[in-house]
Amino acid sequence: MGSANLMSFSPEPSMSVEPALILYYFPRACSLAAHIALEESRLDYERRIVHLPSKQNHSPAYLATNPNGAVPALTIDQNTLTETQAILTYVGDQCPGEALMPPPGDFRRYRAHEWMNFLSSSVHTYVRSIFRSTVYAGADNATCLAVNAQGVKNLAKATAIIERRLGDQTWALGDAFSVADAYLFVMYLWTTDERVSSVPERPRWDALAKRVWQRPAVQRVVAIERQDRNYEIPWE
Ligand SMILES: N[C@@H](CCC(=O)N[C@@H](CS)C(=O)NCC(=O)O)C(=O)O
Incomplete structure (x- = not known):
């Protein structure tokens, strides 16, 4: 389950130990797919918002994490994985009991x-x-x-x-x-x-x-994302 506290991406180096999985995202960007997958997976992860309108994705601190300057990015034990397809595949493969990503050969x-x-x-x-x-x-x-x-x-x-x-x-x-x-x-x-x-x-x-x-996982993620950028869900 994701961390309850929404953390902004901080340019200051952190003194604390980095969590194993960190999702970098912006509300309703394509990173929402990875955000949903992580929440569905019940893996322990932390989320960090990267504010695209103010070009935080081009800040030296974020570029050090993801030189592509885009979201989503998922750091896995301090290795950065980019591209939605790769991240979704990775997350799905971490929960083999669920059907999130069928196994090789299927x-x-x-x-x-x-x-x-x-x-x-x-x-x-x-x-x-x-x-x-x-x-x-x-x-x-x-x-x-x-x-x-x-x-x-x-x-x-x-x-x-x-x-x-x-x-x-x-x-x-x-x-x-x-x-x-x-x-x-x-x-x-x-x-x-x-x-x-x-x-x-x-x-x-x-x-x-x-x-x-x-x-429920989707509604949780959207509620969290909307704290920083409200967006419409057509059926509400
Ligand atoms: N091919 C990448 C595309 C990533 C991408 O374009 N992300 C957008 C948000 S939807 C972004 O970060 N844009 C920032 C920018 O281009 O400055 C993927 O599928 O993950």
Whole structure:
């Protein structure tokens, strides 16, 4: 279970012994998937917020932990692991009794990677091209508008793929909740942001996201994150 105290990322070196697992995150960023996975896992971890709007992710202290300057990052006995897919896989593998990440040899494990890679390399990048067009287009306004418009089209195609892949399944991998569902939940929340001008109807993704939201661990994490940045949950 996560530490009860929300700790800001401190640029001052700490004199205390570092906990074994530390999650660096920002509310409703893609790090929310890792945050949910850790809370679901019941592992002991500490969370530290990295304030993206004030560019704390580019501070020397954070760059010393994660030179990529992004969240999520998970330090594991002082080794830093980055990339949502890698972190979700790691967390899932720490609780083999749970279905969070199926074991090697189980075909569902490769399905989980299929989902996570699609969400990371396609859906995340499409939403980023809408939220932060300058990352791809630079400063030119007309180019930014074109990138944004293309992002909306790309997201529509990705939504159709997600709907098809979900089919009639309860969860991304079938009968049991897994880290892939946590990731689908975060990407779904992003599609409800007012900056996304249009997104097709997505009844299966919508139903899955609602199921994820019913989970106590998810509600705990969102409540903690909202102490620092309030964000909307569409069904509340
Ligand atoms: N491929 C990385 C992407 C990480 C990423 O882009 N994180 C964003 C938050 S959603 C971030 O930290 N952005 C800060 C920045 O780019 O300055 C992953 O899947 O974890």
